[in-house]
Every structure is written in structure tokens, then in C-alpha cells.
Amino acid sequence: MSEQLTESPAEQQAWALLMAARSLMDEWLANDVSHGSSNAGDIALRYSHGDGSVSRVSASEGQVHLRLQADSGWHQADDLPVETQHLLELYLPILGTPLQPAHVVAHLGQSVDARIATCSGDAFFVTGEENRKHLHRLRSLCQAVVVGAGTITADDPQLTTRAVRGESPVRVIIDPAARVPADTRILNDGQASTWLLHDSKTDLSACPELPGCRRIAVESDGKALEPRAILAVLADQGIRRVFVEGGGVTVSRFFNARCLHRLQIATAPVLVGDGVPALQIPGAQSMLQALRPAYKLYRMGEDVMWDFELDDNLWEGRAHEAEVSSAAKGPSVTRLWAGR
DSSP states (O other): OOOOOOOOHHHHHHHHHHHHHHHHHHHHHHTTOOTTTOOGGGEEEEEOTTTOOEEEEETTSSOOSEEEETTTEEEEOTTSOHHHHHHHHHHHHHHOOSSOOOEEEEEEEEETTSEEEETTOOOTTSSOHHHHHHHHHHHHHSSEEEEEHHHHHHHOOOOOOTTSSSOOOEEEEEOTTOOSOTTOGGGTSOSSOEEEEEETTSOOTTOOOOTTEEEEEEOBOSSSBOHHHHHHHHHHTTOOEEEEEEOHHHHHHHHHTTOOSEEEEEEESOOOOSEEESOOOOOOSSGGGSOOOEEEEEEETTEEEEEEEOOHHHHHHHHTTOOOOOGGGSOOEEEOSOOO
């Protein structure tokens, strides 16, 4: 069932360009474009304000709104509306580039006191409508959405893109012990392909075959499925853009395994108190050792979202206790949507 939310003209323009950009990247991934052999610099996208369509044109062909060069990534036109530019700035990195097609992003929606649910497990809803729209956009841009079995049993999510235009991703459930009940909605709704990842040592002989679902064995460390092993299995199936949606334990495992390219944390103006914690990572011994990744800050309705960029320099900086850079050099708040 469609539950598409209203969009401003700038959102409509940005999303049309992003859907066309996703199609372009999907084609290159399918063709296994090699480094430096693509003519990506000759392909650009142009948005038509008349009918909202997007055309592929040569980068030298007059006005273009978005282009992708194999050696330097995505470039947007300077004369786009500010809101459109901010949306493209937020979402284009998720699509990857011909030189770096793999991208893993995780998101957590939390209260001010870093809780993703109450102590009873109630998580409906921590963040507001605009951030939930953002989640649907991430699903649409990625090829797979990954959640843990605990999230499935606690929240009964659909993990589709019903709030925005775009194809739903493969729904990947990390279920080492095969404990998700066979009658769970997501395993039977037929809304999108669903994969269950089980520990290779788990006996699946009593597990029923479910139409539209696949069961895949993954190596574990004896306690949980290894994030890198999960990503390797997905890559073998041609999936390179992955959205780790939850819950807190799953996102934390991917973060601690250094498997994320981006971590997004949306904070809502609500205090929960005792409840389910959000990100769970080893504590720093000193503030100099605390991780300080590059980030951009976005306003989404009443919520504020930090979009952290994670790379090797971040982890190396922690290991060497690099000096903290001046806060004055950080980015300013980018307001994308107005609150009430």
C-alpha cells in the first residue's frame, strides 16, 4: 500500500534526479565497469520542470543538473535551488561512484538521552515524519536493507519504500539461530524479496520453505554473524549499496567492525529515561581519543540529524590521539525542512 508523503518542488526535483542517478549506477554495476574504463564523464542528467522527467544527455550539451565523472564522482549544478542542492548533498554519496561503488550506511533514530525505544520496547515513533521519510529514501537508494531478528520480532516492520517513489530493496534479516517465526508478516507479505541470514552451524532442517524468501548460511564468530562476512555474502549476490537500519545492536556491530562508510544519528526532542540504548561502542580512555568524524548537520522537522563520514583516517586518528581540531571549523546547521 502506498503511503507517499507530500514533497516540495525542490524535493520533487532532487528525488527525480536521484532516481535517475541510481538507475545509472545500477547499470554500471551490472556491467561491472572497470576502474578508469568508463566514459562516465560524458554522461549527465537534465531535469525538466515541465513534466518532472529526467533525461540523460552529454555533459557538453548545454545546461545539465547532475553529472558523474569516473575519477571525481558526482557533481551538481551551482544554480539548483538551495534545498535541492542540500538533498543531493545528503543522498548522492549513498549511490557510490564507479571508482568506489560499495557504500554501507547506518541510521539510528534516538531521543535526546540516546534511547531508541522505551524499556518495554515501544519505538513508535521516536523521530518525526520527515526523518521517517528519510528512512524510506535510504531504502530506495540502497539495494538491500539490513536489520536484526530482534527488530523484526519487536517492531514487525515492512521495510519497503511505500512513503516515496522508488523500488523497495532486498530485505535482509540477520537471524543466526533461525528464530524469526515463519508466520511473521515480512516473510509472507510479498512486498519485496526477503533473505534470512543464518549461522552456517544452525540446523535448518525443520525450517519451512517460504515463497519469496531465501535462507543463506553465513560464517559466525560463535556469538553473532560477522558484519564483514554478511557484506561479502551480499557482494557475491551483486549487492554493493547497503542500508543497516537497525536495531541498536546491529548498527553497533557494523560500526565496531569498521564496516560503515556513513553513520546517521537523528535526535528527536524527547526524553525517554530508562530504555533501549542507541549506539553501543567501546569507551574512549580520554577525550583526545574520542572519535570525532567529519559530519554535516541536517534539520528534519523537529529532529536534528548528524550525518557522519567514517573513513580510515578516523580510526587512525583515535589510535594516535590526534589533536582535536577547532570547533570553529565545523559545518553550520543546514535546515532542509521547517519544523512546526
